[in-house]
Amino acid sequence: MVLVLEKGASKSDIEAIEKAIYKQKKTAGFNAKKYNGAIKLTEDPLTIQIKLRDEWERDIS
Template structure:
């Protein structure tokens, strides 16, 4: 995207123009899924069982 800032623009005009360049967050937003899974056991117990499978 290209934005043109002309010579002699006021500070407010420049800030309005630059406000159009917002960064979008990349990556996985885990907060969207918090509280969705209902577990019967504690996560530590599940982890211990999964690690014991390799023995």
């Protein structure tokens, strides 16, 4: 959106532009707490991470 504020604009023009700018809805962002505890793990998360990283370190000979 582009709003033009011309030189010599009245106070009511400036207020109208401010209302147009702040009327837009702000984005809330990502709510990570929503997914907290969603996956039930059977083993330690660090062990899982080590296993996944080891898959990339294969000996290609």
